[in-house]
Amino acid sequence: MPIATPDAKTDLKALTRELRVDIIRMLETAGSGHPGGSLSVIDMLAVLYFKALSHRPSEPAWPDRDRVVLSKGHACPALYAVMAKAGYFPKSELATLRKLGSPLQGHPDRLRLPGIEVSTGSLGQGLSIALGMALAAKLDGKPYRSWCFMGDGEVQEGQVWEALMAAPKFKLDNLVAVVDYNGGQIDGQVKEVMDLEPLADKVRAFNWHTLVIDGHDLSAIEAAYAEAAKTKGRPTAIIARTVKGKGVSFMEGDIGWHGKGPSKDEADRAVKEILNG
DSSP states (O other): OOSOOSOTTOOHHHHHHHHHHHHHHHHHHHTOSOHHHHHHHHHHHHHIIIIIOOOOTTOTTOTTOOEEEESSGGGHHHHHHHHHHHTSSOGGGGGGTTOTTOSSOSSOOTTTSTTOOSOOOSTTOHHHHHHHHHHHHHHHTOOOOEEEEEETGGGGSHHHHHHHHHHHHTTOTTEEEEEEEOSEETTEEHHHHHOOOSHHHHHHHTTOEEEEEETTOHHHHHHHHHHHHHOOSSOEEEEEEOOTTTTOTTTTTOGGGSSOOOOHHHHHHHHHHHHHO
8 A cells, every 4th residue: 555645635636736836946946957748747656656656755765665767867857846745855955956966966866865766867778677676576575566657759769678578578567667658859759750659559569458548637547557556467558648848838749848947937927827727
């Protein structure tokens, strides 16, 4: 059972609005960062940490904790916002994002921030690492699950497909791969850079239990995580259709917001939209 759920009746919609505001303010203060992918993945991370994950923020190294690998490490503002809300560190530290000496680096750093499992940022590696963690749990007879969050552009990497092939071989039903399919990457639209389609069919052909959901539908996300937990004998892939920059109209679907921080005026506009949304 999840350990750190603050309240079984947590209002996820209100929570995700609050977390989106935190992301915007973090990036405004930092003057740089990645709003697009952070806003597209935040709903899935929020549901995970507050409804599905077994973890203890007061004991980040708890041996039986679920492992979370944010393979798309540039979206760490979303992870930091969730972790602060869950109690891993004081929310006031969010203002130190990307500052010299801060534990909140521009990509997750496990040596600086307790609760980060893997230092990520080199795309394509996270699923292999999460697979290794899941396999270790099986070999050691441990109950924890391994969760990997990837970007869709990242799935173009060859190493991802090696991991997709290996996980079913070892029947890793404690491994969940979540693809934040927002359609954009730094070079442009995913379908134009290197089209992934038909992605769900490809992953199913590798013998993964594969779900396709709306990555902003909180109920659908929660249901998908529950289904993954019940699936036996093979890993689960959740292909989540999302919107880059979700919640801020002038960021939504705009590749230009892949990797730049908002100005104060832009941040104020964004926060107003989020709170009124």
